[in-house]
Amino acid sequence: MSLQNDLLLRTLKGEEVERPPVWLMRQAGRILPQYRELRGKLSGFIELVQTPDLAAEVTIQPVDELGVDAAIIFSDILVIPEAMGLHYELIEKVGPRFPTTIKTAQQIEELIEGADAASHLSYVYDAVSATKKGLNDRVPLIGFAGAPWTLFAYMIEGGGSKTFSQAKKFLYQNPKLSHQLLSKITTSVIEYLKLKINAGVNVVQLFDSWADLLTPELYSEFCIPYLKRIGDEVTGVPKILFAKGAWFALAQFQDLNYEGIGLDWKTSPKVAREHVGENKIFQGNLDPCMLYADAARIEHAAKNMVAEFGSSHIVNLGHGVYPDTPLENVKTFVNTIKSQSYT
Amino acid sequence: MSLQNDLLLRTLKGEEVERPPVWLMRQAGRILPQYRELRGKLSGFIELVQTPDLAAEVTIQPVDELGVDAAIIFSDILVIPEAMGLHYELIEKVGPRFPTTIKTAQQIEELIEGADAASHLSYVYDAVSATKKGLNDRVPLIGFAGAPWTLFAYMIEGGGSKTFSQAKKFLYQNPKLSHQLLSKITTSVIEYLKLKINAGVNVVQLFDSWADLLTPELYSEFCIPYLKRIGDEVTGVPKILFAKGAWFALAQFQDLNYEGIGLDWKTSPKVAREHVGENKIFQGNLDPCMLYADAARIEHAAKNMVAEFGSSHIVNLGHGVYPDTPLENVKTFVNTIKSQSYT
Numbered sequence: 001m002s003l004q005n006d007l008l009l010r011t012l013k014g015e016e017v018e019r020p021p022v023w024l025m026r027q028a029g030r031i032l033p034q035y036r037e038l039r040g041k042l043s044g045f046i047e048l049v050q051t052p053d054l055a056a057e058v059t060i061q062p063v064d065e066l067g068v069d070a071a072i073i074f075s076d077i078l079v080i081p082e083a084m085g086l087h088y089e090l091i092e093k094v095g096p097r098f099p100t101t102i103k104t105a106q107q108i109e110e111l112i113e114g115a116d117a118a119s120h121l122s123y124v125y126d127a128v129s130a131t132k133k134g135l136n137d138r139v140p141l142i143g144f145a146g147a148p149w150t151l152f153a154y155m156i157e158g159g160g161s162k163t164f165s166q167a168k169k170f171l172y173q174n175p176k177l178s179h180q181l182l183s184k185i186t187t188s189v190i191e192y193l194k195l196k197i198n199a200g201v202n203v204v205q206l207f208d209s210w211a212d213l214l215t216p217e218l219y220s221e222f223c224i225p226y227l228k229r230i231g232d233e234v235t236g237v238p239k240i241l242f243a244k245g246a247w248f249a250l251a252q253f254q255d256l257n258y259e260g261i262g263l264d265w266k267t268s269p270k271v272a273r274e275h276v277g278e279n280k281i282f283q284g285n286l287d288p289c290m291l292y293a294d295a296a297r298i299e300h301a302a303k304n305m306v307a308e309f310g311s312s313h314i315v316n317l318g319h320g321v322y323p324d325t326p327l328e329n330v331k332t333f334v335n336t337i338k339s340q341s342y343t
Numbered sequence: 344m345s346l347q348n349d350l351l352l353r354t355l356k357g358e359e360v361e362r363p364p365v366w367l368m369r370q371a372g373r374i375l376p377q378y379r380e381l382r383g384k385l386s387g388f389i390e391l392v393q394t395p396d397l398a399a400e401v402t403i404q405p406v407d408e409l410g411v412d413a414a415i416i417f418s419d420i421l422v423i424p425e426a427m428g429l430h431y432e433l434i435e436k437v438g439p440r441f442p443t444t445i446k447t448a449q450q451i452e453e454l455i456e457g458a459d460a461a462s463h464l465s466y467v468y469d470a471v472s473a474t475k476k477g478l479n480d481r482v483p484l485i486g487f488a489g490a491p492w493t494l495f496a497y498m499i500e501g502g503g504s505k506t507f508s509q510a511k512k513f514l515y516q517n518p519k520l521s522h523q524l525l526s527k528i529t530t531s532v533i534e535y536l537k538l539k540i541n542a543g544v545n546v547v548q549l550f551d552s553w554a555d556l557l558t559p560e561l562y563s564e565f566c567i568p569y570l571k572r573i574g575d576e577v578t579g580v581p582k583i584l585f586a587k588g589a590w591f592a593l594a595q596f597q598d599l600n601y602e603g604i605g606l607d608w609k610t611s612p613k614v615a616r617e618h619v620g621e622n623k624i625f626q627g628n629l630d631p632c633m634l635y636a637d638a639a640r641i642e643h644a645a646k647n648m649v650a651e652f653g654s655s656h657i658v659n660l661g662h663g664v665y666p667d668t669p670l671e672n673v674k675t676f677v678n679t680i681k682s683q684s685y686t
Contacts, residue, residue, distance in 0.1 A: 172632055
């Protein structure tokens with residue numbers, strides 16, 4: 001391993017380390033003045049995602065500015081539906097919107113899948129290569145994808161939703177078609193992650209952002225089998241699964257091929273360990289709103305979290321950092337973690 | 344007890360009953376054609392809430408149309424902030440909006456509280472009286488209020504939000520002021536529920552709709568003490584606490600003075616029982632989206648739920664019924680439950 005800082009990789013391998021690695025979901029984004037400046041010059045988020053040199057630049061910004069122990073490629077989970085042939089837009093302050101949503105067997109039949117879909121995303125692989133070059137082996141680079149259910153939810157619902165009741169309705173009314181669509185998404189995600197790994201990412205993370213809308217039964221039927229396929233078929237780098245709010249499924253994650261399990265701020269390490277067993281590395285889970293508190297309180301919470309989780313832990317928030325979080329507070333958090341020691 | 348159908352009350356008393364009672368959160372609403380017709384003639388939701396005879400009419404509609412075992416007074420949790428002096432509006436298809444939000448100690452100081460606030464809500468008590476008259480003792484009438492944290496969240500945030508990050512920020516940045524505001528809300532809720540009981544409601548339910556946004560620590564500090572006060576000080580009728588998504592706090596509910604604990608669809612009766620112990624009655628917890636499925640599947644799910652919960656159970660959904668749920672499906676659900684028998 002030629003990385004100067006391989007703390008994240010050693011932690012994911014289960015090796016003894018001197019302190020937990022720290023990075024933040026959404027660390028490349030609006031919390032950084034460098035990001036806001038660059039973003040202000042562009043027509044939109046999608047332009048940034050699709051321009052490899054710019055994506056690489058914002059991916060590296062938090063490594064320079066915050067000193068985090070990993071970079072995560074600046075991209076979007078919805079590039080997969082786009083590559084499968086379902087176009088989406090990002091509307092400022094509203095979120096993603098699919099002008100056409102999936103309603104019929106015919107539409108599912110016509111979706112591009114697997115390597116054919118993944119081959120449309122060369123701008124992502126180019127961004128990975130450019131980032132690797134820019135990082136110059138300082139820290140590992142994380143690649144990511146949306147989990148099949150979360151991508152399915154957007155493709156049926158057409159945009160963000162409090163309940164995703166249309167997507168869930170589809171699961172209840174069309175279980176067979178749902179499995180067909182989930183399977184095509186899964187194949188595409190697998191090929192996409194393989195190409196990202198080829199391009200140089202050192203770790204992959206799967207985001208199941210809407211896990212917490214499902215019942216335990218729906219999660220077992222429509223999510224676990226696809227998460228298992230991805231875990232089994234994507235090999236060569238360590239993998240992290242972050243299924244937000246899916247506390248009820250933690251016991252099932254035990255048998256999946258992911259070294260790391262992301263936790264939201266509602267799941268204590270004790271509860272998570274009881275469900276998942278001893279073999280997984282946890283990632284998380286500070287409440288992002290804690291970073292609105294004063295420095296003393298942030299320091300206390302950071303130290304407390306490290307003590308509570310013990311070793312085999314990657315420090316992160318329980319969700320993406322909120323865009324209005326003061327930069328100084330993020331630095332206080334990161335620096336506090338970096339001053340900790342297990343010994 | 345002179346009620347013709349006192350199944351809900353007997354269940355909440357822990358008595359042996361022939362089958363579980365059934366009602367649905369949001370049963371008085373858009374799923375009913377009678378409601379949509381009446382609503383179409385009015386200027387808005389708030390007009391309906393504030394006109395006792397109309398509120399009574401829509402409260403009784405589901406008893407007539409669905410044959411549910413309880414009515415729940417048609418109202419809104421945000422009448423309490425309104426009565427405390429914080430005006431709100433309901434914007435069609437968007438949700439509630441407070442033109443002014445709470446930011447300062449001075450504003451909290453000036454809020455009306457307790458009996459003074461509760462006295463502004465005579466239209467609610469009049470609606471309860473009118474409903475009792477219209478129901479003519481057929482089924483019990485449930486009164487409700489928002490839990491202190493949920494009302495606090497709206498008063499700070501100013502409207503709906505995916506994260507309520509401004510409200511949570513206030514908890515982290517201003518813990519003392521937060522306690523002051525929560526205490527004033529609590530006192531108002533208590534006096535409000537007392538007056539509702541005086542007016543004739545047979546059961547009260549507390550909705551902590553945004554419970555699932557907090558950490559276990561925040562919930563212990565900013566919610567449990569106020570839920571406890573309400574449980575201890577509101578007496579005379581059975582009480583149900585529904586803290587959506589607060590699986591992590593279930594063990595703490597064991598010691599609170601509520602006979603019933605509402606569950607969302609992610610919490611299985613087995614898990615809930617392990618946390619809460621034997622002394623509480625559970626209410627819930629079908630996924631509202633299950634009511635989009637076909638009749639055979641709904642029947643199966645309804646029977647399955649009754650079998651899984653066993654006795655000491657009030658049948659309901661795990662959240663309010665969604666407005667586009669087909670009426671026939673709701674009837675299939677209610678009728679299936681009513682055909683069950685514990686013996």
